[in-house]
Amino acid sequence: MPLLFLPLIMTAFAAIGHSEALAQQPVQEPLQVRLGYLRAYEPQLTLSVLDLAPRDEGVAGANVAIADNNTTGSFLGQAYGLDVVEVKLDDDITAATEELIAKGVDYILMDVSAEQLLSITDLISNRDALVFNIGATDDRLREEACHSRIFHTAPTRTMLADGLVQYLIWKQWRRWVLIHGSHDRDKLFADALRRAAERFGGEILLEKEFTDTGTARRTDSGVVQIQRQMPVFTQDFPEHDVVLVADESEVFGTYVPYRTWTPRPVAGTAGLIPSAWHPASEQWGGTQIQNRFAKANGRRMLWKDMAAWTAVRVVGEAVTRTQSAETQKTAEYLRSPDFSIAAFKGQKLTFRTWNGQLRQPIFLGDGRSVVSTSPQEGFLHQVSELDTLGVDQPETQCVLD
Amino acid sequence: MLGRLSCLSSALALATGVATPASAYMVYVSNEKDNTVTVVDSETMEVVQTIEVGQRPRGITISHDGKLIYLCASDDDTIEIIDTATNQIVGSLPSGPDPELFVLSPDGGTLYVANEDDNLVTVIDLDSKSVVAEIPVGVEPEGMGISPDGKAMVNTSETTNMAHFIDTATNEITHNVLVDSRPRFAEFKPDNSEVWVSAEIGGTVSVIDNESREIKQKISFEIPGLRSEAIQPVGVRITADGKKAYVALGPANRVAVVNTETYEVEKYVLVGQRVWQLAFTPDQKTIISTNGVSNDITFIDVATDEPVQSVTVGALPWGVVVSPQ
Structure with missing residues (x-):
């Protein structure tokens, strides 16, 4: 009898000790942040074989940023995941978007056409999802057809x-x-x-x-x-x-x-x-992201990879600073003066509050190297010299709801 | 023009003549672009030698006895050791890939290295020249600071945006403090009470209390006529008496002088283009800035906070260290 009794007592003590430890230092489940990546893809011909898009163009950049976010997240109790879904170039993307949202994905990177993007605006509004356009350069998505639930890390034409x-x-x-x-x-x-x-x-x-x-x-x-x-x-x-x-x-x-x-x-x-990026840019710490990207993917980083990397980092930054994964809080934070993101472009990048477009320098390059980066010296602006690039606030046709 | 020049040189000669014969220090500047270290005499403010080193030299420090210089040759994935008696490379340390910045322990026995590509801080024992620990930190570790009592080490990670506090007894992270975008440098106050962490893209310096490990103050900078994006704090140095801090502001081309009691910026000293790192002379009379784009360094008088002279060094000067007394 006593032999049986002893382990029971020990277990009880152990349990008390454990709960005390819990009270002192709460061990929380990591905050899960699931991102989606929806792309319309079919192989495209180019005049030079050197310009053929790699199979994982864009997705590779998102994956590097997920790993970056997870390194940071390991110190903060956050875990990031990415679900990638592919459709054909002119497919209806409604079902694929719905499927992602049904899986618990709140943040969706989209590399689709302007028409496809505009087809799901009601859906993402109703379901509180937030979309990052990482591929479409159409100005109208930021102007007459702009939408409050869509942020753009891709530059405009x-x-x-x-x-x-x-x-x-x-x-x-x-x-x-x-x-x-x-x-x-x-x-x-x-x-x-x-x-x-x-x-x-x-x-x-x-x-x-x-x-x-x-x-x-x-x-x-x-x-x-x-x-x-x-x-x-x-x-x-x-x-x-x-x-x-x-x-x-x-x-x-x-x-x-x-x-x-x-x-x-x-x-x-x-x-x-x-x-929006050049595979040979090494300025402003660029060597570091280029090395990281090349090591992970065995190829150079292209502009769409950078747009996707930036979008995932933007989500990570918002979750970290707001200590929440709620899309509404993120959207508010991205439009607040507190937000900025570093993306190896020599200065902080912010969103244009009036249309959700990421302000960013533009790289000018030939096939080999970066020739220059704009805005050029002397093109001044009262708010941000980055607003000398693209449609500026006084000219915008965007009215956000 | 000639008249002005001769005027200037006689004034300089006079200044040198009346100056108390304080012992000259040697200033070592790493030139990232042309793979050299420039040696400058702090008294004459003239270049005395240029040392050929490994590829892409950046972080630079010196042993407490002044006999050895440690230099991150980033693209050669090594730390080179230079003998200051001969200015020859006499050895290397196993740094891990792409070493950029490091800090020497107060007892002079341990070097803590930030390895940007591997998200690691490498701990090197200098006696045995061997790696004793690798500490996983955030993405793109860069800034390295150590408390004067040697108990705490701080590493900053540029993409994770954190100051990681590491207990030097266990080589483990004890605290992670979120700071602004792209933290580049960590500097402890001489009394161990605070750590100052600069954020290059965020444009701020966070003052972290070393007891509570919480941010107690955030310093921002405003320069009339300069857009905020151009103000990018990098190097930070605090005077031995703990009263003043100097913050290099990158493309703002200025060094900010901050009162450590009020945390107010008292002055902006115009130096050269893209100023990144700073070092005091051991007598604390002068602080020297590296101005990358203008290929020079600037001597600033600590008493008046006026720039005294700029000296052309190699291409893209990055780090600077001064020989001890």
Whole structure:
């Protein structure tokens, strides 16, 4: 009997000791923060095989940021996870979005088209989800079609065009000709370049459309023809400093540099290209994220990877600072003066409160290196020099509910 | 122009002539871009030697007896040891990958190194030149400070945005204090009472109480005509009497002088472009700033807080250390 009794007493004591320890230092379950990643994906052809998007473009950046958040979270009792869902390019994304929300995902990164994004605005409002647009550069998503539950870490076409044009003006290369493609997105980027020219004092002397006649992107002896065709296509240009190219559709842009009638630099979607990140940027601590990314993924970091990394870090920062994973608190915090995020771009990044767009510098690079970063010196602004890039508050058409 | 120059040089000669013959110190500046360390005489304020070192030299410190310099050669993944008698590299330490900044223990026996790529603080025993511990910390560890009593070490992690307090007896983290964005540097007050942590992107310095390990004060900076994004605090140094703190403000091109009692900024000293790190001379009469983009260092008079002279060093000067008395 006594032998049996003893262990029982010990157990009781142990239990008391344990509960006291609990009272002193509460051991809490980590705060679970589940993020979703919805992407519309199909392999896309490009003029150069070097420009083919990696299979995990964007997702790889989100994963690195999840790991970063979890390292931080290990000190704070937070655990982050990522659910990735893929649909086809023009699919209806309603079901996929609903599915993510049903799984308990409150924060969704989206790399989808503007049309797809606009189709789920009611859904995310009703379900208190918060969306980060990491892929669509359409200005209208931040303007007439803006939405209070959508934040944008992807830059807009006007931000990209303004960043590029500021540099051309700084170089005093002010006279341009513009070749644009025949698809909608090419025309939208051409619009952004025209707007930038007007804003910063450049002159577009001539415009020409390069019509997509449905030819194959790459053929065995295609280069021979291109070498003959591009000079002829650019032969009638007036005297100019730079050839601007707007070809998001990858129909001709890559073929413009070195093939023009007169020897002129090329900029836009080919030549000197504006982007939210550059795979060779090592400034402002960039080496560290580049190393971390390359080690995890075996390739260089592209702009969409950076947009996704930033979105996940923004969520981590909001959860840490507000000590809550509630989307409403996060949304309020992201619009408050207390919020800023560091993203290896030399200064703090904040959201434009009036439309949810992340302010950010624009990198100008060729295929090899960063040539410059905009805003350029001398382009001043009363609030933030980053607001010299893209549509500014006085011009905005966005009305948030 | 000539007249002005000769005027200036005679004034300088006069100043040097009447100065009390305080012992000259050697100032060692790591030049991140051209893989050198520039040696400057603190009295003549002239370059006396340029030492070729490993790739991308950044963090730099000196043994308490002044005989050895420890230098992070970040891209060579090593810490180089330079003999100050000959200014030759005489050895290296197993630093772990991409060492950027480190701090020497007050007893001179241990070096604590921040390894940015691996989220680790590496603890190196200098006698045996061996790694005795690796402490997992937040993302991108950078700033390293140690309390003068040697009991607590603070590491800052740039993406996690924390000051991690590490007990040097156990090499374990005891407290994690959230600070503003991209903390770069940690500096203890000489009386062990506070740690000052700069946040480069956040634009602030958090003063953390070393008893409670809580933030007791947050210092921000305002410079007329400069947008807030350009104010990026990095290096912090506090005078031996604990009365004044100097904060290097990066692209604001200035060093802020802060009253440690009121936490008010009393002055902004204009130095060179992108000022990052600072070091006092042992007599505390001068503090020296490294100005990365203008490739120079600036000597600031601690009594008046006026810049005295700038000296051109190598390309992108990063860290600075001064030989002891």
